[in-house]
Amino acid sequence: VPGATSFVTTNRDFYRIDTALQVPRLTTADWRLRIHGMVDGETTLTWDDLAGFEVVERLVTLTCVSNEIGGDLAGNARWTGYRMSEILDRVGVRPDADMLLSTSVDGFTVGTPVAVVRDGRDALLAVAMNGEPLPLEHGYPARQVVPGLYGYVSATKWVVDWELTRFDRAQAYWTQRGWAPQGPIRTASRIDVPAPFARITAGPVVVAGTAWAQHRGIGRVEIRVDGGPWQETEPATEYSADTWRQWRWVWDASPGEHRLEVRAVDGTGAGQDEQRRPPVPDGATGLHSRTVTVG
């Protein structure tokens, strides 16, 4: 569909969110990952040590908790790296550690539930994005990608330190500033075409967009016009539960001003939360709508 969001986001188009005034410049020779805290044996991994782990490549959609309904702080890339769980197994996590507190070379911190990292999903220490080394602004040389969690609790860029600790002992950067300690991604759907306040010709009009509920997947996407009955859209084949899903719907548009609204149901059958709430403290909820004029 012309104008629709492409399934894979290019590195150039991928949104960027971080607190770095200057992008850290680490070399692979300087890079270390120190792993300590509630572990059986403290370890420091070098870049060359990573070759001892299995390489995996996964498409995962990343989303920012500060994304407004209908916003574009989400992107889908092919990440290459190593399973965080395999690295943790190597050091041996103590059973009472429930938080992986990761720190970037510039001091930014993230608290991720150990249980999520180890539940079998593809939580990666990623070193490449869409077949290229990570761009500097996306975390070169290594960053985390955890399907299903907002970036502020999972996606540490320029990561150099892992401390195994507990949620009742430690707080990460954004939690200290009022955001929730836990940040599972909320089900969201977005209309991408027609454009906001577009003027379109009456007759068949293709409406298209994307929807995401990482690690639960998208079951279906529905649309309604002017508050009328919800109608099922045609979703693209699901790539995996960890990626967003495109959808389209052909509308027989009649002249006048119309309001289109979209909602999604996740792979577990749970509907999108329709109540309008701001992004703070754990992600915006509500439905995306678009008003268009048909002539």
Ligand SMILES: Nc1nc2c(c(=O)[nH]1)N[C@H]1C(S)=C(S)[C@@H](COP(=O)(O)O)O[C@H]1N2
């Ligand atoms: N070092 C560092 N990593 C970080 C952040 C940051 O501020 N500093 N922001 C996080 C947030 S809030 C998000 S949404 C993702 C965004 O990743 P991207 O810039 O590659 O899209 O990075 C996460 N990792």
Ligand SMILES: [Mo]
């Ligand atoms: Mo974010």
